[in-house]
Every structure is written in C-alpha cells, then in structure tokens.
Amino acid sequence: MQIQKVGVLGAGLMGHGIAQVASQSGYEVVLREVDDGRLEKGMERIDKQLARAVEKGKVEQADADAVKGRIQRTTEYSDLADCDLVIEAITEDLALKLAMWREVDGVVKPEAIFATNTSSLAVIDQAAVTSRPDRFLGLHYFNPAQVMKLVEVVRAVTTSEETFQAGVEFAKANGKLGIPTKDKAGFIVNRLLVPYMLDAIRALEEGVGSISEIDEAMKAGAGHPMGPLTLADFVGLDTMGAICEVMYEEFAERRFAQPPTLRKMLGAGWYGKKSGKGFYDYSGEAPVENSAL
Ligand code: 3HC
Numbered sequence: 001m002q003i004q005k006v007g008v009l010g011a012g013l014m015g016h017g018i019a020q021v022a023s024q025s026g027y028e029v030v031l032r033e034v035d036d037g038r039l040e041k042g043m044e045r046i047d048k049q050l051a052r053a054v055e056k057g058k059v060e061q062a063d064a065d066a067v068k069g070r071i072q073r074t075t076e077y078s079d080l081a082d083c084d085l086v087i088e089a090i091t092e093d094l095a096l097k098l099a100m101w102r103e104v105d106g107v108v109k110p111e112a113i114f115a116t117n118t119s120s121l122a123v124i125d126q127a128a129v130t131s132r133p134d135r136f137l138g139l140h141y142f143n144p145a146q147v148m149k150l151v152e153v154v155r156a157v158t159t160s161e162e163t164f165q166a167g168v169e170f171a172k173a174n175g176k177l178g179i180p181t182k183d184k185a186g187f188i189v190n191r192l193l194v195p196y197m198l199d200a201i202r203a204l205e206e207g208v209g210s211i212s213e214i215d216e217a218m219k220a221g222a223g224h225p226m227g228p229l230t231l232a233d234f235v236g237l238d239t240m241g242a243i244c245e246v247m248y249e250e251f252a253e254r255r256f257a258q259p260p261t262l263r264k265m266l267g268a269g270w271y272g273k274k275s276g277k278g279f280y281d282y283s284g285e286a287p288v289e290n291s292a293l
Contacts, residue, residue, distance in 0.1 A: 001111060003170055004028060007083035009100060011042025013236060013274065014117055015089035017145025020046045023070040025174045030072045030079050039073050046071070049146060077107050085170065087139055088126075089117040092242040097121070098129050105130040113163055115139040119190055119239065120246040123156040123183045133158035137167045140187055141176075143235060151176040152187045185250040186243065194243055195255040197235075200228035202259050204279075204293070211279050211289045229279040230287075233272035241266045261293065 005028040008019040019031045019042070033039040050067060053059040059067075072079065080086055086108055090096060097116065104114070114136045116126050127136035138154025151171040155164050164180070171178030181187040186194060200214050209217060215227020224231075232240055240262070247256035258266075265278065270290070272278030280287035 001084060001113070001166065003084040003113075003166065003173075005030065005083045005085075007032065007080035007086035007104075007108070009080075009086065009088040009104070010090040011039055012089065012091075013143060013239075014141055014145055016042035016045045017143070018087055018089055018117065018141055019071055020049065020067065021141075021145055021174050021176075023067045026070075028070055028072070030074060030083055032074050032077065032080060035075060039075065043068075043071070043073065077103050080104060080108050083108060083112055085113045085115065085166075087115045087117055089141075092119055092121065092239055092246075094121050094125060097126055101126055101130050105132070111135075113137070113166055115167065117141055120185050120187075120194075120243040122185065123154050124158060127156045127158050134160040135163050137163050138181075138183065138187070139167055139171065140181075140189075142189065149177045150189065151178050152181045152189065153178045154181050154183055154187055156183045185247045190243055191247075194240065194247060197228045197232045197240065198244065198255065198257075198259060198262070201232070201261050204229070205259060205261055211293065233278035233280055236272050236274055237262060237265055237278050238271040265293075 006022045007030045008015050009032050011031050011033045019029050023029045031042065033042060046068065050059065050064040054061050054064050086104060088097060088100065090100060110132065114130060114132065116123055116138050117140055118138060119140065123138040127133040130136055136156060137159045138152065140152035140154060142148035142150050153164065153167045153171060168178045203209065203214055204211060211229050215230050218224045218227045226234060241258060244256055244258045269275060270277045273282055276282050277290060279290055279293065281290050
C-alpha cells in the first residue's frame with residue numbers, strides 16, 4: 001500500500017521528532033495528543049528545531065513553514081481515520097498502549113498499518129489486541145529522531161511480509177537506516193545500551209568515578225558523543241526504568257535490574273533532562289552534577 005498520510009500518537013520526546021521527520025520527508029502528518037497543552041509543547045519543540053535549522057542556513061524558511069503546515073494537530077482519534085500508517089510513541093506502559101490501540105483500531109481504516117515505537121515491550125502483545133495483527137510492526141526510532149539514523153524494524157510473529165517491507169521502505173523514505181530485528185525485549189540497541197547505562201550507575205555506586213568522570217571517560221576513551229549518565233538523563237530515567245522492568249522480567253538477569261540509585265531517583269521524580277534533574281541538575285546555564293547523589 002502507498003503510504004501518504006501518517007498518524008503519530010504522542011507529541012513527547014519521540015513523537016514530535018517522528019512527526020517532524022515524516023513531514024520533512026513529504027508525508028501528510030496527523031499528530032495526536034491527549035490535550036492541547038501537550039500538543040503545543042510538541043509543536044514548540046518542532047518550531048525550535050526548524051528555527052535552528054533555518055538560522056544555520058540548512059533549511060529555507062518556506063520549507064520550514066511547509067513542514068509545519070503538513071502537520072495537522074488533534075486531540076481526537078477520529079482525525080486519524082484515513083491515515084495509511086499510524087505510529088504510536090506514547091508512554092512506555094503496556095496497559096495504556098493497549099487501551100489506545102483498541103480505540104484507534106476502531107476508527108482507522110482497516111487497510112492501514114499500525115506501528116509501535118516501543119523501546120522494549122513485545123510488539124505481538126500490542127498487535128494481538130487489534131483486528132490487524134498482520135498489519136502491525138515495530139518501528140523503533142532513536143532520540144533525537146531528527147538526527148539519529150537508525151530505525152529498528154521489528155517483525156512480530158504475526159507481521160506479514162508486505163507490512164514488514166512497507167516498514168523498511170518507510171524508514172528509507174524518511175532518510176533512515178532500517179535494520180530488521182526480532183520481537184525480543186530491547187531489540188538490538190537497547191539490549192546492549194541499557195545494561196551499559198545501568199553498569200555506569202553501578203560504577204558510580206561503587207565509587208569507581210564521579211558522575212562527570214564516568215561520562216568524560218567514556219567520551220574521551222571510547223569516542224561516544226555523550227557519556228552514559230548524560231545519555232541516561234537524555235533518554236529519560238522514567239523511560240529507562242520502564243525498559244529495565246520489562247527486560248528484567250523477560251530475561252531475569254541482574255544486568256537488566258534497576259540499581260538502587262535509579263530506583264531512588266525515580267522515587268524523587270528525577271527523570272533526567274526533561275524534569276530538570278537527573279544525574280545532572282539542569283536548572284542553571286550549564287548542567288552541573290546532582291550533588292545529592
Ligand atoms: N532534537 C533535534 N535535533 C537535535 C537535538 C535535539 N534534541 N539535539 C541536537 N540536534 C541536532 C542539531 O540541530 C544539529 O543538527 P545539524 O547538524 O543539522 O546542525 C545536530 O543535532 C548536532 O547537534 P549539536 O552540534 O548541537 O550537538 P552534538 O554534536 O553534541 O550532538 C547529539 C547532539 C546528536 C544528541 C549527540 O550528542 C548524540 O548523538 N548523542 C547520543 C544520542 C543517542 O545515543 N541516542 C540514542 C538514545 S537510546 C534511544 O533513543 C532508544 C530509546 O528506546 C530509549
């Protein structure tokens with residue numbers, strides 16, 4: 001099926017970026033959030049990113065306006081009715097996702113493809129609550145979606161070859177590298193990246209280095225663009241906590257368990273950069289180490 005109109009559920013950290021990339025790639029986009037406030041916040045992020053690109057001379061103002069113009073905003077599922085592809089990027093909570101899919105499945109045309117941007121939940125569990133498990137797959141983007149090249153294209157046991165190929169083609173049309181992965185918790189990247197970030201937290205707990213020493217060491221010693229604790233703050237500690245829970249349940253291995261420091265930080269509501277505090281405090285001009293850790 002020819003994909004022309006794309007629905008994006010959720011305008012948060014991932015959703016706004018997915019919507020922007022799809023619009024930049026020429027698709028009509030319908031961006032849905034639960035309320036106007038969240039919708040506007042997502043659009044502000046897109047505005048900011050586009051303004052920066054215009055300022056740098058990478059995008060013409062007219063093209064930036066066109067990108068925004070192609071994104072229809074809504075709080076109603078019914079506005080997704082004629083989308084050819086619907087990608088969800090809501091909170092990493094299975095119960096919420098299932099409730100959402102049940103509603104969306106009832107209003108979107110039957111031939112449309114559904115995709116989840118889940119970081120770790122089984123794609124099949126979401127596919128199974130819809131009337132189209134053969135037209136359901138995972139499209140896992142990375143943060144920031146505007147910049148990161150990869151989209152993991154996840155084939156659930158029910159995903160048809162046609163749907164899978166449509167996912168691969170869609171990733172390519174968005175200028176991304178689509179890499180196929182099996183429907184196993186964490187897929188490829190989070191399976192490797194999450195234990196790495198958790199080990200950095202354990203190294204901090206054991207006093208191997210301070211927050212910034214651990215980060216700077218991995219940047220200078222392994223050539224990573226961000227240290228693991230900065231990256232954890234960037235991904236969102238709440239998201240990381242949710243991923244850990246799923247992966248620990250799936251594999252029952254210590255490497256996926258939440259270290260006590262992470263559990264306490266989640267208890268305190270320190271979710272990383274988005275909440276203003278995580279391993280670093282973001283309230284000032286430049287981030288400084290969180291002195292309470
Ligand atoms: N949103 C959109 N674009 C952004 C951005 C953001 N938050 N931050 C930076 N950019 C863009 C800039 O506009 C710039 O674009 P340009 O080259 O066209 O001018 C480009 O990225 C480089 O930005 P900067 O020069 O300001 O900064 P850096 O060179 O330090 O790069 C970074 C920033 C790309 C975020 C880099 O630090 C990086 O690659 N970090 C690692 C990110 C990573 O590992 N992501 C994966 C996380 S895991 C995940 O998402 C999976 C999930 O399931 C948990």
